[in-house]
Amino acid sequence: MVQVNSEIGPLKKVMLHRPGNELKRVHPFHLQEMLFEDTPLLEKAQAKHDTFAGILRENGVEIFYQEDMLAQAMKNESERSAFVEEFLDRSAIPSIGLRDRLAEYHNGLPLDEFVERVYTGVLKSEFDGGDSLGAVTYLDDLFSSTRCPTAISRAIAASTSPMASFCPTWASPTASASPCS
Known part of the structure; x- marks a missing residue:
């Protein structure tokens, strides 16, 4: 606290x-x-x-x-999966199929590369989103997913990190989440 x-x-x-x-x-x-x-x-x-x-x-x-603390928190598969879900929800991806492929992509990355992608976002050129209608309608955007500081902070707060006490309200399931900024 x-x-x-x-x-x-x-x-x-x-x-x-x-x-x-x-x-x-x-x-x-x-x-x-x-x-x-x-x-x-x-x-x-x-x-x-x-x-x-x-x-x-x-x-x-x-x-x-922060990136070290995020890596520590993401060692746990269930925490990483929950983080990816929130992260992609906040990225406002317009296609369910594209979102599902991005979730699979993020969950399949080695930990260090995963943390890097959380901070840098995923460029379309780095990810084959397929030729679905959802992917095609998203072609004008540079990123398939963007970085989301709120999701990062929530993941750290929910972990067993020694700094989790920095953001206790973000760890609360009843806390109101602010939009990505």
């Missing part, structure tokens, strides 16, 4: 995500919705993140990386 007794007290633990290959996939059409003015540069973003994380460590803050 999270207990914050002070907004100005020393920070002890923090959950971070180091910018990764997902930044290479930011399409100019999506810049405004992501509050970017220009396409972000991965190396520059990583350097800034590393500097920030270094300052936190120098001040005694314990850092937990």
Whole structure:
């Protein structure tokens, strides 16, 4: 459980995500919705993140990386299956057949590649969605599935991760889920 007794007290633990290959996939059409003015540069973003994380460590803050915690949570097959279902539900895939093939695709990936795809999304060029009407009507979109921070946070919170206490309300089955953003 999270207990914050002070907004100005020393920070002890923090959950971070180091910018990764997902930044290479930011399409100019999506810049405004992501509050970017220009396409972000991965190396520059990583350097800034590393500097920030270094300052936190120098001040005694314990850092937990979100992708490591997600990988730990996804080692359990039933948790991974439930996550994939929620993840794909929030990706608003217009075809049931395509959604089912994407679920099979995600569940069949090795763990490290699965975590990477959760963060980067799955490009159509990486996934053969078939020639069904649903897949064909989806051809104008770049991604078959997109990343979903809410689903990631819920999966971590529901796991036995040492940082699950960061987001206890997301782990609750009665908690209202916010849309993917």
